Amino acid sequence: MADYASIEVLHKAVPAFSPYIPVGLLPYIAFILLSATFALGFYFSTSVPAQSIRSPIYNTSTDPPRICSLPKDTLPVRETAVASLASILGGFGVVALFCTVGVYV
């Protein structure tokens, strides 16, 4: 077991701590990731039932186009992908946000 003197020497000799992500970039990362999370969340929330587009009452010339809508498929692969991606980006974004505002987690 190392004694105090040897640990003291080791502490002086080893290179200084360096984080995986530079601290100066964290505010920008937080902004980008949380913006992306917000956008994906918006996209997720504006899903339209698949039947409504093919519905007889849907008039393609008069009704507004469903461009930004996430189709609500029977097998929700796309919805799951969007939700998962938004969650992961949000996870990292929130951690970066906490560090940006001074709560060093």
Add this chain to the structure above:
Amino acid sequence: MLKPWRCCLPLYLLGLVTPGLVLAGHSFENTAIVRTIELGGSLVHVTTTYAVKALEDGSRLYTLALAEREHEKTSWLEAKIKGEAATLPLEEFGYSPDGDAYLYTVELPKALKLNASTNLVVDVVQTHVTYPWPAQAAQADGQSLKYETDLFVLSPYRTAVQRTKLRSPDPQVHSYTTLDDFDDFTTESPVTKSGATITYGPYYNIPPSANKEFIAEKQKHIAVHFAYDHPMLEVTSLKRAAEISHWGANLNIEDQMTLHNSGAKLKGHFSRLEHQSSHFYGRPSPQMLPALTLHLPAGIHSAYYYDLNGNVSTSRLRQAPSVPKGAQNNLNSIMELRPRYPLMGGWNYSFTLGWDSPLRDYAGWDRQSGKHVVGIPVMTIINGAVVNDAEIKIILPEGATDIDFFPPFPPLKSSLSTHVTYLDTIGRPAITLHYKDLTYNHAGTIYVTYKVPFSAHLRKPIAVATAFLSVFLVAFAAKRVDIRIQKK
């Protein structure tokens, strides 16, 4: 008393069985002992120089003796050879019933030949040893303290000549023990006073004194009553929390302190008018503490200072630039604190002081072992103050493993626990060390080594991501529930 030296229990037990082996009165002779006591408030610094002569070839272990009362008040004990910086190994043998004293052995750097001599300097810092006398003082009155000690320095060896000097910080010495009827071991005046220094001795040909007979028949008690126009500070409780963040590359240190002015208690009530007028005329109350200046580490930022009522704005921080880890540093950030009210004698004040600093100034990574090594300062020195109870908590990143800690001196108690804070799932390992009676000599660094696997860093983002995902799952389910009253 904290033990910066090794406590050798087996030898202590041996010493109880064979006291003659411990009280090695035949190896050395003290040709001279000079004890200098620098009187102060909360702290008293005692320097004892032993001029020792070896009476046997190969003598290397010198035994020191402290009386019971002296041992209780000793917070720091260190031995060196005069003129050298290296401290000598010290072992504590504990209480010797035959000697009626606490014994320590000092290992000299080189064994002495017959009749060879050396000078051993023993530094002691005593705490809670002076007391205000009178115990109460009015707001405008001065403050005086009393210090009591034994006349003779105890030693298991014969002493050719011995003297004790007491130096008062103020030339105004009200009284001191004069030893009028005492003429043992001296033909001259047993005590002399010159300015602020009182000298007891010289006393000649003192036999081995670390025994009950000498203490009962020859030992005398001396006291000095002196003026001390400074506040006597004690930190009755210090709780330091050092939190390490790898994501933020930050070290946050937060101190919760309770300050106590242990000087003469305020007699009567506090008069704000008298306080303001005394400041106006440049004659503030001598035992009052109006403000505090702390030397904090270089490179700190985002300092905060608050108490029970909230933020205390009467503070000022002058930051020093960051100093790389391991570099020689003479710079400190200066924090000037002004409590909400002046601290009069007997008063207390509790506050919290904290700051952030870059983790790179304190931590490093050893590629060979894969461990992080971090150095955490034990405490912030408050000039002239003693810390009665200290609890230092070092909070490591979540998921840290292979934790080991190396304090500069052994704690009274240590424990490992789990600390839960923002975005934690399993909590963070925390090392807690307990100390008592810390002085400026105890301002060292606690080193901690630990490993943090990469997966542990992902714990927090995944925890938050899971929370987001659960919200999305609720939304996913809600979108598929038809809540229309009339279905087409």
